[in-house]
Amino acid sequence: MTDRYPGYDVLAKRNSPSWNDQTRRVVDERLAIDPEQHRFFTNSEWDTVRAICDRIVPQPADRHNPVPLAAMLDEKLHTNIGDGYRDQRLPPMREAWRRALQAFETEARNRHDKSFHELEPAIQDEVLSAVQSGHTRNTSWGDMPPVVFFHKRLLHDIVSAYYAHPTAWSEIGFGGPAGPRGYVRMNFDRRDPWEAAEAHPGAENRARQENARVG
Numbered sequence: 080m081t082d083r084y085p086g087y088d089v090l091a092k093r094n095s096p097s098w099n100d101q102t103r104r105v106v107d108e109r110l111a112i113d114p115e116q117h118r119f120f121t122n123s124e125w126d127t128v129r130a131i132c133d134r135i136v137p138q139p140a141d142r143h144n145p146v147p148l149a150a151m152l153d154e155k156l157h158t159n160i161g162d163g164y165r166d167q168r169l170p171p172m173r174e175a176w177r178r179a180l181q182a183f184e185t186e187a188r189n190r191h192d193k194s195f196h197e198l199e200p201a202i203q204d205e206v207l208s209a210v211q212s213g214h215t216r217n218t219s220w221g222d223m224p225p226v227v228f229f230h231k232r233l234l235h236d237i238v239s240a241y242y243a244h245p246t247a248w249s250e251i252g253f254g255g256p257a258g259p260r261g262y263v264r265m266n267f268d269r270r271d272p273w274e275a276a277e278a279h280p281g282a283e284n285r286a287r288q289e290n291a292r293v294g
Contacts, residue, residue, distance in 0.1 A: 086287035114147035130196040182219035
């Protein structure tokens with residue numbers, strides 16, 4: 080993975096004017112999530128969820144602080160704090176995930192006689208693509224359209240969890256919530272001095288030096 084913001088670590092902003100106590104508290108909570116803890120998913124569901132998360136947002140194997148995607152999703156479902164809306168074609172969030180995970184497992188066994196998490200990554204991708212396109216081979220989905228679940232629930236929950244974590248913020252050069260400091264230079268290709276510098280070919284060292292001073 081190319082490092083677009085070399086030397087940038089959003090956590091360096093912790094004690095700067097960019098973050099207030101509320102931001103620090105939220106960030107600390109997200110960093111403290113145990114990647115192995117699950118209180119909503121059963122053990123068998125947990126294996127499937129982790130495998131799905133690994134295929135939807137693959138992370139570098141050598142990443143020092145990977146985003147605990149499955150655990151973040153589990154926490155969302157455990158607390159049952161939704162988005163304030165849902166597609167009418169889907170059941171409530173918890174029911175949708177329970178039904179979908181059973182359907183994923185049935186799909187994997189029907190196609191390959193194995194659990195989803197036991198399949199090779201490329202085969203897992205084939206199963207995911209079948210769900211994404213609606214070309215499924217089992218009735219476990221019931222009246223819940225697999226295409227709608229994939230786009231409106233699975234992608235939404237997993238990708239939004241990823242980009243809610245500080246590790247992803249550093250990856251994309253995001254500084255965290257706009258308050259209390261805010262952002263001033265809003266025009267195209269301009270940035271405030273407390274924002275990360277994106278590396279351009281041949282100027283990686285310059286970006287690294289600038290990012291070492293960001294706070």
